[in-house]
Amino acid sequence: WxxxxxxxxxxxxxxxxxxxxxxxxxxxxxxPAQQEDPDPKKKTLVVLGTGWGSVSLLKKLDTENYNVIVISPRNYFLFTPLLPSCTTGTIEHRSIMEPIRNFLRHKKAAVKYYEAEATKIDYEKKMVYIKDESEVKGNVSATEVPFDMLVVGVGAENATFGIPGVRENGCFLKEVPDAQKIRKRIMDCVETATFKDQSPEEIKRLLHMVVVGGGPTGVEFAGELQDFFEHDLRKWIPEIANNFHVTLVEALPSVLPSFSKNLIDYTEQTFKEETIEIRTKTMVKNVTEKYIEAEFTDASGKKQLEQIPYGLLVWATGNALRPVVKDLMSQIPAQKDSRRGLAVNEYLVVKGTENIWAVGDCAVANYAPTAQVAAQEGAFLARLFNQMAKTEQIELELAKLSDDQSKAPKEARDQIFNTMKDLQKRLRRVKQMGPFEYSHQGSLAYIGSEKAVADISWLTGNLATGGQLTYVFWRSAYLSMCFSSKCSSYEVKLVGG
Ligand code: FAD
Ligand code: NAI
Structure with missing residues (x-):
């Protein structure tokens, strides 16, 4: 007892x-503890962007070593993997945003933040030109920021391939306002379809939700939208049930081309059961206010052009270069053959420069443009910059000791000699930093009906799995990452999925 x-x-x-x-x-x-003031005497490190790459760098960077300035039009970090769930209200957008100011106040030395877009980077002058593009502007809304070191982490913009009408009529899915716009449009289409005396053809058009691009963004959104219909819309407005229809249009022969063949088949089969129509080998060539024009190959192998009416159009055909990146590339001869972004070396230095690094979707390092890659690149750069600062400090100490040694009395010289030997050993250790190596943790995508697909690397090899258990894994993995990044912003745990 x-x-x-x-x-x-x-x-x-x-x-x-x-x-x-x-x-x-x-x-x-x-x-958080009182922050040290930024020291303008130290090297100025300018970081562009507040996405996966830049925030991962800032998380691990010892800010007391540099005078750090962050420039980005978005004053929060966005957990993009859960953005498709915001379009239908499954997840509230505020829960996947972390204010950058809250994150930065936990750093040891203060970091300056300017809410602005970098409009031009002048490589020769070591200058970034910035512009406040927000709604509220003061007397000064454009200025310049000099840098000693620059990290470009501005991500990418939505690719349209110059297809007419996309920007005017389609919705993208990259940022929080995009998700809010989609949510509003879905409901607007539904309400307009039920407007008094609407014709049957117009009801059909308004309730036709078309997603262009069968990559992970398009697939996840199509799955979320069909869920929204099954779980809510069908019950709220039963009269739309026979006409609400989701179509996914993809130019290639299959959706999710970067996943294993069995997961592609599983996704296509699941979509069939969910009644999401997949139109592969169908390339959109033109977009008007009420229909898209798409080219497809018919059974006899002949190319045909078809007009597909839509109410909502979500455009998810991948990434394109931002103008500021394009302009920087044009200033550097070593970048002339690079098409998809800033070509970087194995230490993520922009080729042809000495003091500019690039991370994430705007950099070309032979990896897919994912959060997982961007986060690992950012963490690598933080380690590199911390080591560079340590190296510089040790070299300064060594120079001072060498000076002292020449002036010191004979009996003190041995002691200085030993201290220098220790420091040199430390310097060699610090300088031993290998190049960036990406470690792929696997790919996950939600496909609707509480099912997900996962291509995961295990110790024993690769595992390609799909279904409801994978969904539980997908949900818990992303929610825990999101939770840890919000709950402890001073210890943000950023792991892409
Ligand atoms: P971003 O995260 O896009 O950040 C770019 C930053 O730069 C932003 O803060 C932006 O405001 C800022 N910026 C833009 N222009 C300028 C300028 N001119 N000057 C200064 N700052 C600027 N990847 C995964 O690994 N797993 C997933 O599950 C996954 N899901 C996704 C879901 C969706 C809907 C989307 C759109 C993407 C998803 N991705 C996923 C991809 C992932 O989000 C990107 O690869 C990742 O965001 C790239 O990080 P980044 O830092 O390069 O750019
Ligand atoms: P993507 O580049 O992966 O896919 C775009 C698709 O659009 C391609 O399959 C392409 O063939 C198709 N396409 C292009 N033009 C077309 C046209 N005119 N008509 C019809 N189809 C057309 O783009 P996505 O999905 O936006 O992803 C971008 C990056 O973000 C990728 O690297 C992806 O891996 C990553 N991502 C990862 C997620 C995950 O892991 N769950 C989720 C979302 C994005």
Missing amino acids: SLLKWTWRLIWVGSLGGLAYVGYGIYLGRT
Whole structure:
């Protein structure tokens, strides 16, 4: 009995201790220590962007080594993997945004942030020109920021391949306002379709939801939209049930080309069961206000042009270069053959430059443009910059010691010599940093009906899996990543999926 009592007491004390520990963690998270002021005498490191690459760099960077300035038109980090779920309200957009100011206040030395777009990078002058493009502007809304070191992490913009009418009539899915626009449009189409005396053809058109691009963005959105219809819209407005229809249009012979063949088949089969129509080998050539024009190959192998009426059009055909990146590339002869972004070397230095690095979707390092790659590149650069600062500091100490040694009395010289030997050893260790190596943790995509597909690397090899268990894995993996990035912004855990 006494043993039981003691065990009970121990459990209580343990739980209280655990609670106190968690409480202290939350307290620390909310009240960070006083920050050191930025030191303009140190090298100025300018970071462009607040996406996966840049935020991952800022998370691990020892900011006390540099005078750090962050420039981005978006004053929050966005957890993109859960953005498709915001289009239908499954996830509230605020829960996948982390204010950059809140994140930066936890750094040891203060970091300056300017909400602005970099409009031009002048490589020769080491200058970034910036413009406040937000709604509220002060007397000064354009200026310049000099840099010693620059990290370009501006991501990419939506590819349209110059297809007429896309920008005017389609919705993209990259940022929070895009998801909000889509959500509003879905409901507007539904309400307009049920407007008094609407003709049957017009109802059909308004309730036809077309997604162009069968990559992961298009597939995940189509799945979320069909779920929204099955779980909510069908119950709220039963009269639309026979006409609500989702079509996914893809130019290539299959959707999700970067996934394994069995997962492509599984996705296509699941979409069939969900009644999402997949139109492969169909390339959109033109977009008007009410229909898209697409070229497809018929059964006899002949190319045909078809007009497909739509109510909502979501355009998800991948990435294109941002103008500021294109302009920088045009200033550097070594970039002349690069088409998809800033070509970087194995240390992520922009080829043809010495003091500019690039991470994420705007960099070309032979990896897919994913959050996973961008986050690992950002973390690598943080380690590199921390080591560069340490190297510089040790070299300064060595130079000073060497000076002292020449002036010191004979008996002190041996001691200085030994200190220098230790420092040289440390310097060699610090300088031993290998190049960037990407470690692929696998790919995950939600395909609707509470099913997901996953191409995961295990110790024993690759695992390609799909279904409801994979969905549980997908949901819990992303929610836990999102939760950890929000809950402890001073210890943001960024792991792409
Ligand atoms: P971004 O995260 O796009 O950040 C770019 C930053 O630069 C932004 O802050 C932007 O405001 C800023 N910026 C833009 N222009 C300028 C300028 N001129 N000057 C200064 N700043 C500028 N990847 C995965 O690995 N797993 C997933 O599940 C996944 N899901 C996704 C779902 C969706 C809907 C989308 C769109 C993408 C998804 N991705 C996923 C891809 C992933 O989001 C990108 O690869 C990743 O965001 C790239 O990171 P980045 O830092 O290069 O760019
Ligand atoms: P994507 O580049 O992966 O796919 C775009 C698709 O659009 C291609 O299959 C292409 O053939 C098709 N297409 C292009 N033009 C077309 C046209 N005119 N008509 C019809 N189809 C056309 O683009 P996506 O899905 O936006 O992804 C971008 C990046 O983000 C990728 O690297 C992807 O891996 C990553 N991502 C990853 C996710 C995940 O892992 N779950 C989710 C979303 C994005």
